């Protein structure tokens with residue numbers, strides 16, 4: 548059966564790595580045309596070339612820092628003028644910076660997380676949602692985190708950004724009620740991506756230790772959930788999905804080999 552999203556246009560932020568890259572690959576497999584945003588152009592170009600060729604889907608890239616409000620607005624206006632609003636917007640770009648306690652943390656790290664995970668997501672949503680509402684159709688998928696439900700030491704501000712994503716997702720869904728737009732939040736536990744390497748600023752040993760002895764989710768696992776959500780019949784909204792690897796029970800509970 549042809550996936551519902553086949554031939555639709557999907558915009559994925561943070562598509563140069565990890566979960567976003569996997570979502571791009573998965574939605575291309577579903578036959579969706581893609582616009583991929585991130586800051587690292589080479590990576591986006593390579594990915595676009597790879598996924599455009601076999602499936603025949605159209606893949607365009609945008610080198611956009613979601614923290615740059617003007618750039619987001621300009622790039623979105625260009626896209627809407629040329630092709631209309633995307634049918635699907637996946638707000639995935641995000642990061643954790645550091646894992647210091649509140650009384651030790653770098654304030655710059657807080658700014659990066661809040662500016663990217665909260666303000667960036669809002670800028671992108673504000674740029675595309677009016678055209679979706681006007682058209683009376685569209686799907687917004689916000690990638691939150693289990694840390695939008697539970698906090699652990701050293702994660703106060705990262706968790707705060709994901710609590711915010713949860714509130715924004717819930718509120719946006721209420722705001723578009725009565726239109727044909729759906730808003731979904733997907734909240735993964737540990738996913739093996741570049742997330743920890745970014746968080747620990749290139750410290751590979753520390754990043755690897757996060758996943759030691761357990762089987763985390765992969766980006767492809769999360770992408771599978773996104774595909775399910777966006778391919779659901781139009782009257783169905785999977786508003787709120789939490790997804791863990793089998794060896795994770797909560798943000799505090801893991802089953803590790805030998806532990």
Ligand code: NDP
Pocket residue numbers: 560561562563564565566567584585586587588611612613614639640641642643663667690691692693734735736737738739740741742743745766
């Ligand atoms: P990665 O580090 O592998 O990917 C992060 C992506 O976000 C990259 O493509 C990066 O691209 C992009 N990004 C970061 N900052 C910006 C910015 N300012 N503007 C545009 N793009 C940006 O991590 P994940 O794939 O794991 O993370 C994706 C999302 O999933 C994040 O929101 C994260 O919080 C969330 N998440 C991750 C979990 C995990 O355990 N990995 C669990 C739960 C949620 P570039 O650097 O090229 O700009």
Ligand code: 8X3
Pocket residue numbers: 691692693694702735736737738798
């Ligand atoms: C990322 C999940 O537990 O590494 O959102 O903070 S965790």
